[in-house]
Amino acid sequence: xxxxxxxxxxxxxxxxxxxxxxxxxxxxxxxxxxxxxxxxxxxxxxxxxxxxxxxxxxxxxxxxxxxxxxxxxxxxxxxxxxxxxxxxxxxxxxxxxxxxxxxxxxxxxxxxxxxxxxxxxxxxxxxxxxxxxxxxxxxxxxxxxxxxxxxxxxxxxxxxxxxxxxxxxxxxxxxxxxxxxxxxxxxxxxxxxxxxxxxxxxxxxxxxxxxxxxxxxxxxxxxxxxxxxxxxxxxxxxxxxxxxxxxxxxxxxxxxxxxxxxxxxxxxxxxxxxxxxxxxxxxxxxxxxxxxxxxxxxxxxxxxxxxxxxxxxxxxx
Numbered sequence: 001x002x003x004x005x006x007x008x009x010x011x012x013x014x015x016x017x018x019x020x021x022x023x024x025x026x027x028x029x030x031x032x033x034x035x036x037x038x039x040x041x042x043x044x045x046x047x048x049x050x051x052x053x054x055x056x057x058x059x060x061x062x063x064x065x066x067x068x069x070x071x072x073x074x075x076x077x078x079x080x081x082x083x084x085x086x087x088x089x090x091x092x093x094x095x096x097x098x099x100x101x102x103x104x105x106x107x108x109x110x111x112x113x114x115x116x117x118x119x120x121x122x123x124x125x126x127x128x129x130x131x132x133x134x135x136x137x138x139x140x141x142x143x144x145x146x147x148x149x150x151x152x153x154x155x156x157x158x159x160x161x162x163x164x165x166x167x168x169x170x171x172x173x174x175x176x177x178x179x180x181x182x183x184x185x186x187x188x189x190x191x192x193x194x195x196x197x198x199x200x201x202x203x204x205x206x207x208x209x210x211x212x213x214x215x216x217x218x219x220x221x222x223x224x225x226x227x228x229x230x231x232x233x234x235x236x237x238x239x240x241x242x243x244x245x246x247x248x249x250x251x252x253x254x255x256x257x258x259x260x261x262x263x264x265x266x267x268x269x270x271x272x273x274x275x276x277x278x279x280x281x282x283x284x285x286x287x288x289x290x291x292x293x294x295x296x297x298x299x300x301x302x303x304x305x306x307x308x309x310x311x312x313x314x315x316x317x
Contacts, residue, residue, distance in 0.1 A: 017106070021063055021071035028072060033151060033177035034059045037218045037315040040077060040174060042098050042154035044167045051082045052098065052165050054126045054153065059100055060177045061124075064140070064149045065107035073102045073149060075124045083126050085156060087163035094158045097129040097173075099139045101150030109147075126153075137173050151175075174314040180216050183309040186283075190304070195297040196238045196289040203240065203287040207304035211244065215278035217310035222249055223267040224285060228302035231256035236292030242266050245281030254296060261301075272310075274317050283308065 005013045007023045034040050039057020056077050063071035077100075088094045102124050103112040115121050127150070132142050134157075139150045152173040156165060188207040196203060204226070213220075224242050235258055241251035249268035256262055266285075283306060289296055298304070 018071060021068075021073060024060070024074060025062075025070050025072040028060055028178060030062070030070070030072070031177040032060050032062045032072070033175035034314060035177055037176055037216075037312055038317060040100060040153055041172065041314070041316060042156075042170055043316075044165050044170065045082070048164050048166045050087065050163050050165065051084045052154075052156070052170070054081045054083060054098070054100075056080055059151055061100065061102050061149050061151055063102075063104075063107070064147050065104065066109045066147065068107055068149070073104075073124075075100060075102060077126075081126050083128060085128060085158065085165050086130065088158040088160055091160050093134075093160065094130070095132050095134050095136065096156045096158065097132045097136055097139065097142065097152055098154045098156065099127050099129060099150045099152050101125055101127050101139070101148055104149065172314060172316075176312055176314055179312040180214070181309060181311050182214055182217070183307070186306040186308070188304045189300070190298050190302055191300060193297050193299045195295050196236075196240075196287050198289055200286055200288040203285045204298045204302070204304060205284065207306070208282055208284040209306060210280055211283050211308060212280050213245075213272060213276055213278065214310050216312050217272050217277055218315040219269065219311045219313045220244065220247075220272055221267075221269045221307075221309045221311070222283070223265065223307040224249075225305040225307070226264040226266075226285065226298065226302065227305070228261050228298070229254065229256070229264055230261050230297055230299060230302070231258060232295040232297065234258055234292060234294035236289050236294030236296050238287055238289045238296045240264060240266055240285055240287035242268070242283065242285055244270065244283050245276060245279075247272070247276070247281075256294065256296060258294060271315070 058076040061073045105112040155171045194204045238254045242249040252266040
């Protein structure tokens with residue numbers, strides 16, 4: 001049967017928490033995770049010790065309790081929280097999962113105790129799920145926790161005979177619930193010849209693009225496709241890469257025989273520093289001829305295609 005009072009009826013109608021949580025679920029399309037790239041990040045103490053910090057932030061958490069389908073909780077931490085981590089004794093490395101978990105005793109079948117004051121709770125906690133498998137990335141992967149309403153924030157690898165937790169031990173597992181993304185394609189057919197030389201330099205500069213980096217972007221994926229590269233006079237070997245401002249992408253090699261044409265793809269995924277966000281930078285190819293006497297070049301029969309996608313992903317800043 002239908003819930004008798006849909007969201008939102010006036011006149012003093014009494015609305016159920018299930019209906020409100022369903023409204024959140026619908027409005028966020030069932031997304032789950034932190035709501036900002038820096039939210040709820042787990043970090044070591046400023047002076048590393050036996051606790052970790054869960055930094056301020058907010059998140060969407062799916063209701064996984066029995067009868068909680070198509071419902072979402074919103075949780076928020078206005079200040080950071082310190083969470084104690086037990087020392088690891090002799091033996092191998094122990095893995096602990098740090099989660100944000102909603103413990104709602106009003107859902108049927110849950111084991112949570114009623115709070116002392118139902119009006120203020122608390123109903124959400126940072127919890128440590130100790131001694132999980134090394135590859136664990138979510139709370140629901142851990143045996144016995146499939147119906148828990150919570151999201152994984154980090155996994156900590158604690159070596160044998162260790163009590164002090166450092167940032168190097170922490171693996172960030174956060175996902176942005178509704179990440180922004182922006183993808184653009186840029187196509188250029190050069191009108192002049194551009195050749196590789198024996199030293200690294202900008203190449204096919206007519207394909208350079210000035211790119212506006214969104215202020216919200218913390219990651220970029222770039223694919224550069226260079227079609228119709230030609231080798232003249234003799235065989236030669238070369239390599240190319242791309243630069244996005246001062247950020248360098250991975251390179252690709254060219255091994256070409258005389259009078260052949262080839263297609264080259266160079267691609268990489270790069271983290272975007274805070275200083276670069278919201279600025280405009282130049283996207284360009286670079287390359288050099290590493291061996292051979294032939295001339296590797298682009299000409300009017302060549303094409304350069306850039307595929308640039310900016311993403312909002314969990315980050316430390």
